[in-house]
Amino acid sequence: MAFLELTNINKLFVQGHYAVDNFNLNVESGEFISFLGPSGCGKTTTLRMIAGFETPSSGSIKINRVEITNKPPNQRQIGMVFQSYALFPNMTIAGNIGFGLMLAGKKNDEIKKRLGEMLDLIHLPNYGDRYPYQLSGGQQQRVALARAIAIQPQLLLLDEPLSALDAKIRVELRSEIRRIQRELGITTIYVTHDQEEALSLSDRIVVMNSGKIEQVGTPFEIYNYPTTAFTASFVGQLNLMPITVADAASGTSTFNGIRLNTSQPTSLANGTSAKLALRPEEMNFGKVDGKNLLDGKVESITFLGSIVRTRVDIGGSMISVDLFNERKITLPQVGEQVTVNFPAHACWILE
């Protein structure tokens, strides 16, 4: 039995358009789950239904076996962090963080003690008397996090909390968030459209598209073993080559007449047209025995910092080959004829 159970959640907006369609998920206590997907995929709507700001058209939400689907938001004991921080401008930092505790009728000493703990946790001691407008974006978001946690919620929800911040702050803050979550062991749901965030923070990721769940899995599973075309192309870079299935049982296919091994059987019939999926970092240059080989011409080379990306034209299709940067790297020239290689286990057949 899971800590958070979302069963058959549907949310219908007007004209038969489902913002969330048949959403099922079980979350264990202490897990960090990300909802990942493009804008409009329903991730925020689902989060808001858990928080109680939207009501599902059908389905049920249970926390710790208790049905909360129709409970008002202020009775759910759920902490939420908003994209725009939503700190109360008329209260000090101390006032903000202590607000939930004050409402719950806690005594002043208890509130003070908890406040001190929270401020230490977010590394902002002595900031209690300041006002939100005196803090930077990153600081405000940390306060918002502290405010949500202060009431010791059973569930923590974060709605794209880092989108409004600079890149560098984002990276710092997200590891902060993960550290705090681990330390306190709070079950957490994190909504984001940034795959790097989702991949680096989560225990499991829920990839969503157009209101539906595409795949649920660990970051490694989502990245390396995507089960749908959408997941494969949404997360990370992906090469797609048009192929014909040669032998379904052994997972062999042909690309422009060349045999390629995938070592995974496919359910498609022999002779069907399909796509071969392959991550750019699994490829390399050179004729190596035992690997799949393809010839092509180098179209462009782009230096991305830690990665060098080479675009190769292999008989009409463009693919990317990603190599780790080295100071003494040897790269082919633009226009040069090259052979790219990749192991059979690195690629798979997509419908």
Place this chain on the structure above:
Amino acid sequence: MTQTDSTGTPPAPSKTSSSLWAWLGLVPFFLFAIAFLFLPSLSIFINSFQDNNGSFTFKNIIDLSEPFIINAYWNSISISVITAIGGGIFGFFLAYAVTLGGMPKFARPFLTTFSGVASNFAGVPLAFAFISTLGRTGMVTVLFRDVFGINIYQAGFNLYSFWGLSLVYLYFQFPLMVLIMTPALDGLRREWREAAENLGANSFQYWRYVAMPIILPSLLGSMILLFGNSFGAYATAYSLTGGGAINLVTIVIGAQISGDVLNNQGLGYALALGMVVIMSLSLIGYSWLQRRTERWIR
């Protein structure tokens, strides 16, 4: 054309000359302000402290303590405070109804447009509109008499009195409040309410601890505007009472302009000066509150 700076603005060394042009561009405006705002005000100020012979005196200011004058100020201030608070509360609730109260979409533009018209409908036509409604033979008066058997005038109501005038003033006061408060209420972000609910607050607690404190400067500032609006009003009162039944500072000054009713030139100026002082204080209060609002609601 030589290959020089093609942008039209002269390069750096001539920055002073382009600034000079800018300053010159402001001259007409400042000349106008001096001629038609500053000089008249100065004249009032100076004349308040002059007696009939042109020598300096405080007598005019002291004469303001005449019972008749005190009564005029008292009436003006009272009616302004009453209509500011009354119009403020009524206008606030209306503004709340169409922004956060969950009314249908058409309600808000309808209300703001109508408020725009109503706040401009003040003065002479408004007085006559109310006479047609609540005057001795007004429609509502007649309605009460014929349908309910109540003669409101016998019961003590009188349109041509202090309270009657207050009722009329409300007609342009609360639209003004609506127009100012609807955008201010927009500034109450939805996330604040959700964050508060999240932390366990119910509606009342949200309003008490979050929404009211945030909106209070706006609310008070608007009420100050309403106060000033009413304090300086002349046309409505004049049309309703023919410059007779109610003693207001504006009416007295107006009468003084049309003829020396006070038998004391200097007193008229002192009266006007008193008005300006009160209005300036209101403006200062308003600005201070504005700055507090802007600090929170960006």
Place this chain on the structure above:
Amino acid sequence: MKRGSIWAWLWFILGLIYFFLPLYATFDFSLRLKRGVLSFAAYENVFSDERFINGFTFSLQMSFWTIVVCLLLIVPTAYWVHLRLPRVRPVVELITLMPFVIPAVVLTFGLIQVYAKAYTFFGTSLPSVLSLDLFTLPGLINLRDAVAARAPITLAFPIVLIAAYTVLSFPYMYRAVDTGLRAMDVRTLTEAAQSLGADTPKILWYVIFPNLRAALLSGAFLTIAIVVGEFTFASLLVWPALGPYIQLIGANRAYEPAALSVISFAITWATLGLLQFFTPEQQGQIAGAR
């Protein structure tokens, strides 16, 4: 809160009643000139009264001149302040707030002091010091003399009246133009135009004014609404505008004032309605005489 609460509806309906009842009562009253029958006789009387026509056209003329003066003063000022001299902004804004601090009656008092020949200011009146003659602008209907014969103080300075009206419309005009300039990000557009080779006059003509059109229109309509309905200045400076005419009628007759109120309301509604039509983004404007 998505639901329309009872309280919200209650206030809304109360508001509607308070708004519409006087309007309805006035309209009803205005139709009762002929005993026992509903007719537009009161309106006929009004429209056939020469003084009404004169008063209305006079006020329209005044609003035209006021708009011209106001635009000529405000637009360049707002532009320069926005672009070159932002430090002067608080001063300019304070000046445009003056009509709030100095109510109409008080300003009239001061204007008379400075500009009338009957009073003196520091010994002599300003116009005579400057050898100025501030009499009627050419082209206006000259009813001044007719009215002046009855008034105790003869002050026939439409220049002063127009100046007073201009002061009255300062806040609205300035706010409209300032909002318009802000909305179009003057600095960036000016720089873009400059980088493409335009000089200041071209920038004003091709970039600034077209983008300000909506703001200028809204300011103009507001001014018309204000001036046509104005009473205080017109009455105290003794000019035959629409406001004093309505008041005069109201003192003497019963049904015609109601008709005039309805007409006045219709004019206000029409001007503000046109304003909404031309600038649909702006919701509701505050204006008018009190």
